[in-house]
Amino acid sequence: MRRAPELPDADFERWRQLLEMRAGMVLDDRQRSFLQIQLAARMRELEIADYDSYYQVVCAGIGGRIEWVRLLDRLTIQATRFFRHPPSFALLEAYVSEFARTTEGNGLTLWSLGCASGEEAFSMAISTAEALSRQPRPLTFALTGTDISSEALRQARQGTYSLQRLAGVPASLRERYFRTHADGSFEVTAGLAERLCFARLNVLELGQAPLQGLNVIFCQNLLIYFRRWLRRDLLNQLVQRLAPGGLLVLGVGEVSNWSHPQLVPVDHPEVLAFTRQVSPPA
Ligand SMILES: C[S@@+](CC[C@H](N)C(=O)[O-])C[C@H]1O[C@@H](n2cnc3c(N)ncnc32)[C@H](O)[C@@H]1O
Incomplete structure (x- = not known):
């Protein structure tokens, strides 16, 4: 070389x-x-x-x-994996179950920001689908994954991964949400894939994203590349994209001493997350 x-x-x-x-x-x-x-x-x-x-x-x-x-x-550093930080996905599953139990709406919208090659978005989709499958009434969801890297998005749209890249997916979920190809790779089932779409978005141009009223936003392992003031600025913008009661999940340690008047921190020892207050503070 x-x-x-x-x-x-x-x-x-x-x-x-x-x-x-x-x-x-x-x-x-x-x-x-x-x-x-x-x-x-x-x-x-x-x-x-x-x-x-x-x-x-x-x-x-x-x-x-x-x-x-x-x-x-x-x-761009596209290091990622399925269920990268398992407690975040356990929290998501619990949140979706609670949402289904307590909300009258018939669906949820979710956003994976800095989704890389799709592993985070599909992990969110699997956790959501699992939680909804246990509900007595039918609910659906739609998930958008965005990233600045067009090559990462190409892989996400393909939704096909090697066995090695599926290491974090329990066998039972692998059987339910993936189908095996003759070459040994695994493709996300059509039923799950149709719930997702992937789009190119630079987070510095968040204003261009038409996403509003989201029930869940995951923004993990993206803010670490930015200056502190920019992290806070982006987070303040993301709060405005959350529906009342919506859940914002960040990577542990990605922001410190940040709070927002419309957010309540989730009391969890292993996850950095917030929910948006249902009614704005007086
Ligand atoms: C380390 S990966 C994290 C992937 C996933 N969120 C996770 O936690 O596994 C960071 C991703 O952020 C994307 N990224 C970096 N700068 C960005 C920007 N300005 N706008 C949108 N995405 C960006 C990269 O392309 C990369 O896919």
């Missing part, structure tokens, strides 16, 4: 600023070699010799926008 050319200080600074301005992601000095390797790999594919020329390409017009989307697939 050819070594990536050294990323000069001035170029590192420029790329770092672009990434933060356009995607909110903050790179520190420890991630410099990661940035260098990813930029150089893409430059090799495009036969571009230096970082400055590639920067000009990414910043130029429509073509630059398209190239930026390609580059983001390389620069």
Whole structure:
């Protein structure tokens, strides 16, 4: 493998600023070699010799926008897995059961923000479907997964995973919600998949998302890439997207000392979550 050319200080600074301005992601000095390797790999594919020329390409017009989307697939960290933080999904299941028992509506809407290749969204869907399957009256749900990475979304829409990637899914759920392909991979059943849709969304452009009145929002392992003030700003916007009584689940430790007048913290030792008050404070 050819070594990536050294990323000069001035170029590192420029790329770092672009990434933060356009995607909110903050790179520190420890991630410099990661940035260098990813930029150089893409430059090799495009036969571009230096970082400055590639920067000009990414910043130029429509073509630059398209190239930026390609580059983001390389620069975003899409590490994820099914039922990544099991207590969050247990909380979701309990919330959905309670919702079904106490609410007259006939369905729920859910949002997985920064859904990567779909594992979080499908885990939410499975937990919700399980809770609803135990209810005496029929209820349905719709779930939207959004992410900035188009490659991650392509995989999510495909909904097909290797046995290894299904490691967090108990065998009984695997049998109920996946069908096996001849090559040994597992595809989400049509009955579950039809409840989900995936769309590209940069959280810095939350205003463009038409989602409102959500019963559940999961935003896990996304805010960690952003500055503190931005995390709080995004969370304040998400509160406005929740229905009264709605549940917001975050990654543990992703925000500290944050509160919102319309939110009540969920008292849970292992999950960072809030519910929106049913009636606004007087
Ligand atoms: C580490 S993954 C977390 C996936 C999943 N939520 C989980 O907890 O397993 C972070 C995801 O956030 C996405 N992401 C990063 N910056 C983003 C932005 N500005 N807008 C939307 N998604 C973003 C990445 O593409 C990536 O898929």
